[in-house]
Amino acid sequence: MKLHLLQDLLDLNQAFERVLTGLERMEKVPLFHRQEVRYLCAEVESARVQANREFFDQFEAIVEKDARWAYKFRRAYDQKTKDPFDFYLEIKEREEVRKKKGLPPRVVLLPDWDKDDEERYNQERAKKRKRTTKRRNKTVRKHKPNSQKPQSLAQIGALRRQKGEPTDDEAQII
Secondary structure, three states: OOOHHHHHHHHHHHHHHHHHHHHHHHHHHHHHHHHHHHHHHHHHHHHHHHHHHHHHHHHHHHHHHHHHHHHHHHHHHHHHHOOOHHHHHHHHHHHHHHHOOOOOOHHHHHHHHHHHHHHHHHHHHHHHHHHHHHHHHHHHHHHHOOOOOOOOOHHHHHHHHHHOOHHHHHHHHO
């Protein structure tokens, strides 16, 4: 809230009050015409009322703007911190009220649903993934050849010649 604005309005109203007090004192002095001084008091009072109205008309807009900001902030914060299970319970309560009124359900709720079901499911999936990853790593290590696997008989023969081993054709001749 804009407290300095309220302080300024208070100062302005106190200044108007001092002017009115001075005019009332002048009204008692025979040198001034009483009707003229009263007219001046009415003008000062009208100016004060007009200033206060203008202030509060503008101040209302400021307060409303602050209120909108505060509402949006609180709502966003509440949504962020709200437990999803609370949302489930709210829906369940609303559906029970609809059922009591004889209205059809808008949502189908799972019977015996537990908020921890999803957490258990996620933990089980993580364990299975771990086991599968371990198995894959073991099988990859066991079957990992030292060199690339030859695609054809010609490649097999070339590899054997490089190692100094006889090829299938040479082995049959010997």
